[in-house]
Amino acid sequence: MSLPTVFIDGDQGTTGLQIHERLRGRADIRVATLAAAERKNAERRAAAINDCDIALLCLPDAAAREAAQSVVNPAVRVIDASSAHRTTPGWVYGFPEMTQGQGERVAAARRVTNPGCYPTGAIGLLRPLREAGLLPDDYPVAVHAVSGYSGGGRAGVEQYEGPDAATAPAFQVYGLGLAHKHVPEMQAHIGLSRRPFFVPSYGAYRQGIVLTVPLDLVSLGADAAALHACLDRHYAGSRHVQVLPLDQTSVIGSLDPEVLNGTNDMWLGVFHNAEHGQAVLAAVFDNLGKGASGAAVQNLDLMLAFR
Structure with a gap:
């Protein structure tokens, strides 16, 4: 053959x-x-x-x-x-x-x-919650993400590695017209009836993404343990997607966007403050790998x- x-x-x-x-x-x-x-x-x-x-x-x-x-x-x-x-x-x-x-x-x-790279993180975090009924389809989702400059393709690499690299910004937020092409993809595959907010950015490093989604636990009527359990069940046995244990995220103070560079893996985490009734869902992965x-x-x- x-x-x-x-x-x-x-x-x-x-x-x-x-x-x-x-x-x-x-x-x-x-x-x-x-x-x-x-x-x-x-x-x-x-x-x-x-x-x-x-x-x-x-x-x-x-x-x-x-x-x-x-x-x-x-x-x-x-x-x-x-x-x-x-x-x-x-x-x-x-x-x-x-x-x-x-x-x-x-x-x-x-x-x-x-x-898309950014939708991979947003959908990975939110689609299981939608399917489980923990996230209403009309929830005002806001997605914030920072990617390495390679996310901008050849132009991004040239800006940071070309002859004018010394003038490239250390950090830049873009997509402020709220019309980024990834938004319809996120809305469709998460299963949202309302258009999500999406605020992307580039850092002065080559590759890797940290993507976060803030959630108000009071309005959701759910706690962090329920959100984590849902994600943990959904990705149980997955080769490439790992859900960080809840006791681990409670002691993590920061996230490194480059930690999974060169792999096809993605880490998902639920960070929360029970006193304030707030949670932040986070995804870390390589925009040139799993993205x-x-x-x-x-x-x-x-x-x-x-x-």
């Missing part, structure tokens, strides 16, 4: 390079890419996509839509790492741990859309196992 061919379309970007590196040396697949002179040749790209078993699209949104539309071979399966199809009907959301049976849906899918290339390779492995 011949090895399955995995074509990486856009392997020069941040995510594509990371995927290529994670697949380096694998003996169970054949990795295909286009030569530099052929990358902008629409006919050559379409031919490569239609000649593979699984196409990994690491492209800007418009180019990803074009690439997906070029697939005419019914045997070709697609993983899109862009945000082009994250709320598109017919595309399976590639967060295997999100809900019961999601891993199986990814494995059997013809079209998989990789989650991008690591998740893509995880989905690829699920799809390959289904062959």
